[in-house]
Amino acid sequence: xxxxxxxxxxxxxxxxxxxxxxxxxxxxxxxxxxxxxxxxxxxxxxxxxxxxxxxxxxxxxxxxxxxxxxxxxxxxxxxxxxxxxxxxxxxxxxxxxxxxxxxxxxxxxxxxxxxxxxxxxxxxxxxxxxxxxxxxxxxxxxxxxxxxxxxxxxxxxxxxxxxxxxxxxxxxxxxxxxxxxxxxxxxxxxxxxxxxxxxxxxxxxxxxxxxxxxxxxxxxxxxxxxxxxxxxxxxxxxxxxxxxxxxxxxxxxxxxxxxxxxxxxxxxxxxxxxxxxxxxxxxxxxxxxxxxxxxxxxxxxxxxxxxxxxxxxxxxxxxxxxxxxxxxxxxxxxxxxxxxxxxxxxxxxxxxxxxxxxxxxxxxxxxxxxxxxxxxxxxxxxxxxxxxxxxxxxxxx
Amino acid sequence: xxxxxxxxxxxxxxxxxxxxxxxxxxxxxxxxxxxxxxxxxxxxxxxxxxxxxxxxxxxxxxxxxxxxxxxxxxxxxxxxxxxxxxxxxxxxxxxxxxxx
Numbered sequence: 367x368x369x370x371x372x373x374x375x376x377x378x379x380x381x382x383x384x385x386x387x388x389x390x391x392x393x394x395x396x397x398x399x400x401x402x403x404x405x406x407x408x409x410x411x412x413x414x415x416x417x418x419x420x421x422x423x424x425x426x427x428x429x430x431x432x433x434x435x436x437x438x439x440x441x442x443x444x445x446x447x448x449x450x451x452x453x454x455x456x457x458x459x460x461x462x463x464x465x466x467x468x469x470x471x472x473x474x475x476x477x478x479x480x481x482x483x484x485x486x487x488x489x490x491x492x493x494x495x496x497x498x499x500x501x502x503x504x505x506x507x508x509x510x511x512x513x514x515x516x517x518x519x520x521x522x523x524x525x526x527x528x529x530x531x532x533x534x535x536x537x538x539x540x541x542x543x544x545x546x547x548x549x550x551x552x553x554x555x556x557x558x559x560x561x562x563x564x565x566x567x568x569x570x571x572x573x574x575x576x577x578x579x580x581x582x583x584x585x586x587x588x589x590x591x592x593x594x595x596x597x598x599x600x601x602x603x604x605x606x607x608x609x610x611x612x613x614x615x616x617x618x619x620x621x622x623x624x625x626x627x628x629x630x631x632x633x634x635x636x637x638x639x640x641x642x643x644x645x646x647x648x649x650x651x652x653x654x655x656x657x658x659x660x661x662x663x664x665x666x667x668x669x670x671x672x673x674x675x676x677x678x679x680x681x682x683x684x685x686x687x688x689x690x691x692x693x694x695x696x697x698x699x700x701x702x703x704x705x706x707x708x709x710x711x712x713x714x715x716x717x718x719x720x721x722x723x724x725x726x727x728x729x730x731x732x733x734x735x736x737x738x739x740x741x742x743x744x745x746x747x748x749x750x751x752x753x754x755x756x757x758x759x760x761x762x763x
Numbered sequence: 764x765x766x767x768x769x770x771x772x773x774x775x776x777x778x779x780x781x782x783x784x785x786x787x788x789x790x791x792x793x794x795x796x797x798x799x800x801x802x803x804x805x806x807x808x809x810x811x812x813x814x815x816x817x818x819x820x821x822x823x824x825x826x827x828x829x830x831x832x833x834x835x836x837x838x839x840x841x842x843x844x845x846x847x848x849x850x851x852x853x854x855x856x857x858x859x860x861x862x863x
Contacts (some may be wrong), residue, residue: 470785505800531784569787581786585773590779597779 376552380543381576382551384450384476385410387518389420390558391474394445395607397425397436401455402488403540404478430455434462434473441471441533442579444570446522449473452540453480456494457742460501461535465503465656468595469580470531472567474521475503475561476514479640479691480540481727489728490540492639495668496692498700502595504534504602505669509625509643514538516619517666520555520609522562527605530598531568539641541728557616602670623672625664628654629679633660634743637676637706638689639665642724642731646689649736659700660740671705685718685743691725698730699723720752724759735760769795798825802813802845806838819849819858827858 375531380388386394396415398408414420423440425431430451438684441447451459463699468474477495481487495505506521514536521534541727552560569577583591588721603623610621627647629635636646643664653660663679665672680686690700698704703721710717722739725731746752767783773795812814815834827843828836838849 468785470787569784576787578785579785579787581788583786586775587777587782587786590777590782593779594782594784 368680369633369643371481374551374554375549376656376704377512378515379545379547379550380508380514380538381406381478381513381545382410383515384518384538385414386552387515387558387721388474389447389474390555391446391519391562392420392559392564393422393523394450395425395437395440395447395463396425396449397440397454398435398449399427399430399433399449401430403451403480403490403544404450404455406544407476407478411448415697417737429701430458431462434466434475437473437475438466438469440464440473440573441473442469442567442569444567446526446564447471448475450476450478452478453482453488453494453508456469456498457482461496463498463503465580466533468591470569470598471533472525472531473533474518474525475533475535477535477537478516478540478544479537479755485727487727490542490640490691491728492537492691493615493693493726493728495535495537496650497536497758499669499701502532502599504530504532504667505596506534506667507639507665508536508538508543509641509664511538511543511546511667512550512619513666514543515550516613516617516621519558519562520613520621521611522638523609524602524605526562526567527609527613528565528568529601530605531600532598532692537640549615551619553617553657554727561590561612561616568664572704575749599670603667603672605609606667621666622675623665623667624675625662625681626679627662627664628659628685629661630761631659633659633747634685634740635663635680635683635688636666636687636689636743637663637702638741639668639702642689642691645731645733646736647735650739652737653740658740658744665702668702671709673709675710677709677715680710680715680717681693683717685720685747686741687720687743689722689724689731689739693724694724703756718746720746720753720754721756722759723756729760731759760762765848770794773797797841799841799843799845802843802863804843804845804847804862805840806847806849806858807861808838809857809859810835812855814855814857816854818854822848822852824848845857
């Protein structure tokens with residue numbers, strides 16, 4: 367027994383925490399191609415394999431496109447499969463993302479969220495994952511290093527659930543989380559093995575009893591297969607909640623599809639994804655001390671979109687600021703903004719809403735930015751509206 | 764994986780609920796899936812002009828020229844998509860493309 371097996375508390379970077387979770391998940395295959403700011407994840411994993419701490423095949427592919435293609439084969443062969451990427455790497459995987467989900471290949475992928483070229487930039491924003499938004503993957507977002515570790519473990523259980531067999535992406539903000547050392551509590555290896563035992567893939571490749579995978583479906587059947595997939599997506603929330611409940615019993619940590627902070631009686635709520643949620647929570651607490659009724663809503667699960675839970679939280683909220691770390695160029699607004707607007711409209715709600723496009727290419731979102739947005743919201747309530755619908759936050763005009 | 768009645772699917776007798784998960788299906792299946800309805804023109808062989816050279820059999824991209832005894836050939840109209848390559852390569856113009 368190595369020393370680490372006794373350890374409950376560690377200090378790790380986000381990338382290291384993900385790698386540690388993947389090692390504990392006892393994966394069989396890791397196929398990846400290194401890319402900043404994800405590199406440390408696969409570096410650590412290759413070391414675990416080389417040192418004999420993890421009995422897995424580590425396949426360095428010649429590109430991300432090939433890495434994910436390898437993952438599909440490995441998952442369908444019944445192997446627990448992991449990959450990791452960011453930015454251009456995720457973009458290069460794009461066509462294979464659809465194939466992985468629609469062939470029902472259970473794969474876990476950590477994404478160290480990073481801006482897309484051009485101009486060349488290696489820092490955090492959500493343009494990469496938003497480009498992959500509709501590829502049929504389950505998208506989870508971590509707010510801190512602890513969550514990156516926890517969600518990676520839970521992702522295997524969700525992805526491999528026989529009712530789902532849907533790949534899962536675990537998103538962690540590039541550099542902000544991937545390269546920040548935070549203290550976290552880890553599970554013991556035995557606890558992880560009990561939580562995610564190796565179950566055979568129900569439609570495993572079997573040469574004695576062959577199946578055709580990924581066949582052609584023409585206009586007479588294609589749409590039915592897509593409808594079938596949407597049905598599986600509808601089952602995700604139930605599996606997610608079942609998984610988080612079980613995770614709570616071994617870790618004591620609670621997860622929901624949403625992080626709601628001071629939202630019960632809030633007049634103004636800010637909605638965001640990723641590490642920014644932590645910044646907003648800190649500032650919201652300060653405002654609450656001054657009796658200003660602000661709240662924060664973070665989405666742990668972005669796809670499937672927890673529409674019902676969100677509108678329930680926003681029921682009595684007068685003013686909403688949506689923070690988008692990506693943009694739909696030439697579109698209605700940022701991707702999260704349009705999702706929120708659509709959910710509100712479908713449910714007959716008409717609060718004051720504005721989109722705050724922020725932090726592109728890793729521009730810092732400071733406590734003062736958060737304070738200013740909260741103050742803008744209080745003013746919007748007074749004036750019954752924002753001055754505009756979309757702010758490019760912090761852009762030098 | 765439950766057995767899937769491919770003939771039923773080919774007949775259009777299915778819903779999204781009854782289709783096999785993610786199109787994972789027992790082989791062989793393409794034999795049940797007649798692709799000939801793509802065809803606009805069909806090849807017709809004039810057996811009196813045929814010299815049994817088998818160029819049509821070699822060139823057919825869909826293995827839809829069937830070899831019979833003594834080198835004679837016929838078209839498999841279940842799978843012929845009507846591309847016309849056989850008519851193009853036939854040295855005696857024994858194959859003609861005619862409208863369906």
